[in-house]
Structures are given as structure tokens and as C-alpha cells.
Amino acid sequence: MIFFHLFFLFLNNIQKPQVPFHTEDRWIMDSENKRFKLAGVNWYGFEELDYVPAGLEIAHVDKISEKVSLFGFNSVRLPFSIEMILEENAVSDDVVAANPEMKGLRPIEVMDIVIKSLWNQGLVVILDNHSSEAVWYSLENGFWYTDEYPExxxxxxxxxxxxxxxDYPAVVGxxxxNELRNGATWGGSKETDWRGAAIRAGEAILKIDPSKLIIVEGINYASDLRGVFDQPIVYSVPNRIVYSIHDYSWFHPDFQSYQEMKKGFDYLWGFVLNEGQSWTAPVWIGEFGTCSNDPNCVKESSVSGSWFLNFTRYLSEKDIDWAYWPLNGTMANGETRTYGALDWYGILDQSWNKPSLPALLERLQEIQ
Incomplete structure (x- = not known):
């Protein structure tokens, strides 16, 4: 398999990325002003009921981090909820059973360990506010605020x-x-204006730490950046803004061919990558994925497979940064999830030790 060609890179000390990052036109750059292409995975669970990433009851965090790096990925998107950040009680012992050093710790202290483990493998981290409460994001109202957690x-x-x-070098953005929807707008009234809210939150962050990338998703489930054409986001600290898009096979059923997909994406968000414009900025695909429980999931013979091959072709031709959803071999504990069950989109299998579908991993490695 392709991923084994990387094995000997891990026998010696792992080279760490040159951080912090910044942007230059449509590119993400490292501290030596060299392009750094984010090619990563999502590892979910911090945002769910147990406040920890799935898999920590099965495998040690260092083994999982090592696997991510061995597969050739360089970054991890960690979703979290506001509820998890503020939780003062210790996580349950059973959900970190393979990580005894995490027992008795608060969720955010577990996050510290996870981030450090990923960094030890040369991986950078993007923290993603997936939801306010510890629920599956789609159960909330689709805005950045709720009744319990206002702006x-x-x-x-x-x-x-x-x-x-x-002071954590691993955390770069x-x-x-996650996925603004249900009436969120780009501009307009304060109650719906996601652009305005993103400016307010970004400025608050940059006042504390001006070195981080600020990632702003499009509206309509992170599928639409058309508002950037007339109203790009400009922060007081330059070279910080990165826009983000999500896509899955069911997002655009009208895209029946690669040419239709390319035309549609160029209109909805691909134009942001046109160099030298007033709106130009990096676009990072924060989520995309296909099923991984059947070989047809990555073949043209299935709807999901055809979409996946066309979408990864677009990423490759445009040289776009991305993070696959998800790494998880098993599901986290959530209202729409079955704890410990196979995640049928996951890169890893239920053992958290090997790929669920090698052909899926190989295709992702081709576009890293």
C-alpha cells in the first residue's frame, strides 16, 4: 500500500512545521514564507456528549497521532462545543480507558494532551467550534449563538x-x-449577519493572539462564499483570513458531471482563489467525505464514489487545502450517533489501527 512508503520517515526525529502560519494571496505560508498545504483529517468527539474524541477508549492517543502522520496527513481539525470548553467535571474513565493519564482530567485538559500528542508527530491543529451545546450540530438553530449561549x-x-x-505551536488556526445555515446571511441585519459576527470574534481572538489564522466558513452549510466578492473580511491584523467550504455528495445533486461541478464551484466559492483580486484568500475545505464500508464508495459506479472522484479532482487541479471527514474508526457518543459503532465514513476501521478502505486512503494520499 502507498502509505508504507512513509514508514522510514518516522524512524528518526519528526520535523515540525515552521509556525506560525500566515496568508499570502491565495496561499497559506509558514514562518519561512514557504507554502504549507493543509492536507488533513477531522477527528471528532470533543463536541459530543462525552467531551472527548472517539477512540480514546480503544487506542492510546500517541498511537492514533502516529497513524495520522504515518498516513501522510499534516493537520487535524478538532471540533468542540462551548459546553465542553466550560465543563469543570472530569471526563468519564471509560471513554479514555486506553489513556490512563487522562483519567480525572477536565475535557479541556484532555484537549491539551491530544494537541501535544499531535504536535509530537509533526501535525498542526485547527480548533473548530462545531456547536454551542454538546449535541450534534444540526440539532441547533444554525447560527453562531443560541438562547443558552448568546454571541x-x-x-x-x-x-x-x-x-x-x-503558546501552543501546534494550534495554527x-x-x-461550523456550517452556518437556516437564514444566516453574509451581511444584512445583525441577528443574521455571519460576516459581522466573524469579524467581531476574529478581532477578539487577534487581540489576544495575533499569530493565528482565522477561518470563516461560508453560509448555507459552508457551501457558499459568493458574498466575499463584494464584502470580503478584513481584519486589523493582515494576512489572517482563511475561508472554508464543506461539501458532500448530497450537497449539489444537480452536478451530474465534472464540468458541471467545476462550473458550480467556481461560481459559489472557487473564484476566491483567483490571484491578485481584492477578495483573494486561501480556501480550506474543512469537511468532505465518502463512505468507507464498501469498495464502490470510491468508484464511479456509485453516486458517492463518482462525486468523490470528481471532487478530489477539483481539489487537485485547483491545489486546494483540505481536511477529510472523518478519521474516526468508531462513533462518538451523541444523539444521532451510536457509541462505538463503525463510522462508515471513517478512514480508520473499528480497531483504530488500519485503514477501513485502503483505496480511499490511497486517493487522499494522491492529492496530499
Missing amino acids: KAWIEAWEIIAERYK FDLR
Whole structure:
């Protein structure tokens, strides 16, 4: 398999990325002003009921981090909830059974360990506010605030995170909120204006730590950046803004061919990558994924497989940064999830030790 060609790189000391990062036109750059292409995975669970990433009851965090790096990925998106950040009680022993050093710790202290473990393998981290409460994100209202966690609480949570991780080299960026929808707008009234909220939160973060990338997702489930054409985000600290898009096979069923997909994406968000424009900035695909429980999941013979091959072709041709959803071999404990069950989109299998579908991993390695 392709991933074994990387094995000998891990026999010696792992080279760490040159951080912090910044942006230059449409590119993410390291501290030596060299392009750093984010090619990563999502590892979910901090945002769910147990406040920890799935898999820690099965495998040690260092083994999971090592696997991510061995597979050739260089970054991890960690979703979290505001509730998790503020939780003062210790996590349950059973959900960190393979990590005894995590027993008795608060969720955010577990996050510290996870981030350090990933960094020890040369991986950088993007923290993603997936939800306010510890629920599957789609059960909330689709905005950056809720009745229990108004905008003030959302920004205060980000300030806590910015202060805590300002000296962590692994943490290179903050994804302000997952998949704005249900009436969120780019501009307009304050109650719906996601752009305005992202500016307020980003400025609060940059006041504490001006070195982080601020990642702002598009509206309509992070599928639409058309508002950037007329109203790009500009922060007081330059070279910080990265926009983010999500896509899955069911997002655009009208895209029946690669040419239709390319035309549609160029219109919805691909134009942001056109160099030298007033709106130009990096676009990071924060989520995309296909099923991994059947070989047809990555073949043209299935709807999901055809979409996946076309989408990864677009990423490759445009040289776009990305993070696959998800790494998880098993599900976290959540209202729409079955704890410990196979995650049928996951890169890892239920053992958290090997790929669920080698052909899926190989395709991702081709575009790293």
C-alpha cells in the first residue's frame, strides 16, 4: 500500500512545521514564507456528549497521532462545543480507558494532551467550534449563538481558547463556527449577519493572539462564499483570513458531471482563489467525505464514489487545502450517533489501527 512508503520517515526525529502560519494571496505560508498545504483529517468527539474524541477508549492517543502522520496527513481539525470548553467535571474513565493519564482530567485538559500528542508527530491543529451545546450540530438553530449561549458567550469561549493556546505551536488556526445555515446571511441585519459576527470574534481572538489564522466558513452549510466578492473580511491584523467550504455528495445533486461541478464551484466559492483580486484568500475545505464500508464508495459506479472522484479532482487541479471527514474508526457518543459503532465514513476501521478502505486512503494520499 502507498502509505508504507512513509514508514522510514518516522524512524528518526519528526520535523515540525515552521509556525506560525500566515496568508499570502491565495496561499497559506509558514514562518519561512514557504507554502504549507493543509492536507488533513477531522477527528471528532470533543463536541459530543462525552467531551472527548472517539477512540480514546480503544487506542492510546500517541498511537492514533502516529497513524495520522504515518498516513501522510499534516493537520487535524478538532471540533468542540462551548459546553465542553466550560465543563469543570472530569471526563468519564471509560471513554479514555486506553489513556490512563487522562483519567480525572477536565475535557479541556484532555484537549491539551491530544494537541501535544499531535504536535509530537509533526501535525498542526485547527480548533473548530462545531456547536454551542454538546449535541450534534444540526440539532441547533444554525447560527453562531443560541438562547443558552448568546454571541457574548461564544466570543468569550474563543477568548478562553485563544489565551490557553497562544503558546501552543501546534494550534495554527481557529475555525469560528461550523456550517452556518437556516437564514444566516453574509451581511444584512445583525441577528443574521455571519460576516459581522466573524469579524467581531476574529478581532477578539487577534487581540489576544495575533499569530493565528482565522477561518470563516461560508453560509448555507459552508457551501457558499459568493458574498466575499463584494464584502470580503478584513481584519486589523493582515494576512489572517482563511475561508472554508464543506461539501458532500448530497450537497449539489444537480452536478451530474465534472464540468458541471467545476462550473458550480467556481461560481459559489472557487473564484476566491483567483490571484491578485481584492477578495483573494486561501480556501480550506474543512469537511468532505465518502463512505468507507464498501469498495464502490470510491468508484464511479456509485453516486458517492463518482462525486468523490470528481471532487478530489477539483481539489487537485485547483491545489486546494483540505481536511477529510472523518478519521474516526468508531462513533462518538451523541444523539444521532451510536457509541462505538463503525463510522462508515471513517478512514480508520473499528480497531483504530488500519485503514477501513485502503483505496480511499490511497486517493487522499494522491492529492496530499
